[in-house]
Amino acid sequence: MHYLIASLLILAVGPVLYHGFRRQPKVRNGITAFIIVALLGLVLFDVLPSLWQQGGAMILPFVLLGLAGPTLAEKAFRPFQGATHNLTLLLGLSGLLLHTLTDGSAVALATHAPDSSMLAIGVVLHRLPAGLAVWWLLRPAFGRLAASIMLAAMMLCTLLGFAFGEHLPHYLADNQMIWLQAFVTGSIVHVLLHRPHEHSHEHHHSHRHTLRLTPGHYLGGAFGLLFLTLLMLSHGHDHAIHTAPDNDHAHQH
Secondary structure, eight states: OHHHHHHHHGGGHHHHHHHHTTTOHHHHHHHHHHHHHHHHHHIIIIIHHHHHHHHGGGHHHHHHHHHHHHHHHHHHTGGGHHHHHHHHHHHHHHHHHHHHHHHHHHHHHHHHSTTOHHHHHHHHHTTHHHHHHHHHHHHHHHOHHHHHHHHHHHHHHHHHHHHHGGGHHHHHTSHHHHHHHHHHHHHHHHHHHTGGGGGOSSSHHHHHHHOOOOHHHHHHHHHHHHHHHHHHHHTOOHHHHHHHHHHHHHHHO
């Protein structure tokens, strides 16, 4: 149960860091870089390989649609550019919620597995960049209430995933769910790469083209790579946990 509590509390790190360093742009730049590197790394080296293993090459069109579709839609419907971007953000965040369900399931499986402390710790830690990303994306553009509601929804999904435990992976293994996960994964990547839009709807074009990397960005990116490497080496990721129990459960039937 303490791993479940930790998986919920770690989501609160985002608002704490955001408000603690809101007057220190260099530190916030570093945290931004950490979020982007860590989350993109998790998508590229964990989420997508897992989806490929389940759905094969059929996931690629859906990933590309989630990644490039919003940009094409913004160009095709320029008067509705803001609405299109907000819809993309909503899709990306729904992807995080879907992944949070699997986090809760992974915590439940790790809690009941023997000698699984490192596995459970890995699951808990990899939620850090996701929680940070939610606050970094929503707080500047939509305010504290929207960001808080999203974090609360992530906590609820974690509890639901924990409650359903080993049964959840079977539902997520359906082809339609795999394709949906692939699509929202592409949307997550799109949102991360276009985060400058979130700072200001009035100046989003100039922000995109004048964004400059600072030493804080490089340092944060380096910490993101270190964090990602440690997670990958720990064998404590939720997809690794899901694979073994899911197969065992299938053999039981």
